[in-house]
Amino acid sequence: MSETDTLTALEAVIRERLSADPDSSYVARLHAKGRKKIAQKLGEEAVETVIAAMAGDRGELTSEAADLVFHLLVLLAEAGLSLDDVRAELDRREGVSGLDEKASRTA
Ligand SMILES: N=c1c2ncn([C@@H]3O[C@H](COP(=O)(O)OP(=O)(O)OP(=O)(O)O)[C@@H](O)[C@H]3O)c2ncn1[C@@H]1O[C@H](COP(=O)(O)O)[C@@H](O)[C@H]1O
DSSP, X not given: OOOOOHHHHHHHHHXXXXXXXXXXXXXXXXXXXXXXXXXXXXXXXXXXXXXXXXXXXHHHHHHHHHHHHHHHHHHHHHTTOOHHHHHHHHHHHHHHHHHHHHHHHHO
């Protein structure tokens, strides 16, 4: 059996649920409210994550971080972007900083 990582699997479900019945899907309900509402939810979850971190509550931080990542995936999906787009950007940066490192070593 091939393994799919949790985020990739969740991303696929979210993409599918964007057009589901809002009565049966949280993602569909949020999507129906529009990008502004999704972005607002993401902002709220970010604040709640910061509060949990500052309180030093690891359990709460884990829970809020999960909410944050989930809502980020919903926002990306609504915008027609994917985790692969984010991965590619991070890889590009690693490539750039890798080059910077190499340049500073040879300077
Ligand atoms: N991983 C999640 C997930 N994490 C968090 N949430 C929802 O995100 C919301 C978090 O917002 P709040 O804590 O502010 O709670 P709330 O008061 O209910 O939110 P609002 O009424 O303000 O929108 C809650 O309603 C959670 O249920 C999630 N809802 C769905 N999923 C997964 O997403 C997939 C698609 O879900 P459906 O669209 O419901 O089919 C499934 O795999 C689900 O397990």
